[in-house]
Amino acid sequence: MVRESEIRAGEVAVEAPAATDAGLVFIGRIRTPWTSRLETPRQGRLDGPVCRLEIFEPWVAALQGIELYPSLEVIYWLHMSRRDLVLQSPKNDGAVRGTFSLRTPVRPNPLGTSMVNLVGVEGATVLVRGLDCLDGTPLVDLKPDRCKFTPLAPPQKGDYQVGD
Numbered sequence: 001m002v003r004e005s006e007i008r009a010g011e012v013a014v015e016a017p018a019a020t021d022a023g024l025v026f027i028g029r030i031r032t033p034w035t036s037r038l039e040t041p042r043q044g045r046l047d048g049p050v051c052r053l054e055i056f057e058p059w060v061a062a063l064q065g066i067e068l069y070p071s072l073e074v075i076y077w078l079h080m081s082r083r084d085l086v087l088q089s090p091k092n093d094g095a096v097r098g099t100f101s102l103r104t105p106v107r108p109n110p111l112g113t114s115m116v117n118l119v120g121v122e123g124a125t126v127l128v129r130g131l132d133c134l135d136g137t138p139l140v141d142l143k144p145d146r147c148k149f150t151p152l153a154p155p156q157k158g159d160y161q162v163g164d
């Protein structure tokens, strides 16, 4: 069951440090058909509706080349989430799990990620399918599908050093 902000049986909130959203720069805004968390899909579907990533200046030039990647990773800030639960009851049945064992939007730093399919690029707007966020959700980053960057050969001894 999707939550608004209530605490359920068995859940535990902590006194979280004041949120500062340290140093994040939102690069755009996501436009979706969903205006309520109660109707937003729990995870995006690649046959879901086309959503729009509206990129802000000065980041529009950073879209160059993105059309080469049919599959993209979208990283966004689930801005309407509470951020103080350490134990949560996803089914609201009293059974709880730790926040880091869940993909819940309720987390200390409410980052969401989705793998989406690129539909097209129209100037400063990227059209995609596969999202699961509210209309107006702040956009943090866009990356090509990581599989396209998997090293071809396994790393050799000495390839990496501590701190790389």
Ligand code: SAM
Pocket: 002, 003, 037, 038, 040, 041, 042, 043, 044, 077, 078, 079, 080, 081, 103, 104, 105, 111, 112, 113, 114, 132, 133, 134, 137, 138
């Ligand atoms: N796919 C992402 C992930 O796995 O990291 C997010 C998954 S999260 C379970 C998706 C849910 O977050 C939606 O069903 C909705 O209830 C909630 N949600 C979506 N956009 C949100 C926003 N901007 N602020 C707070 N909650 C949001």
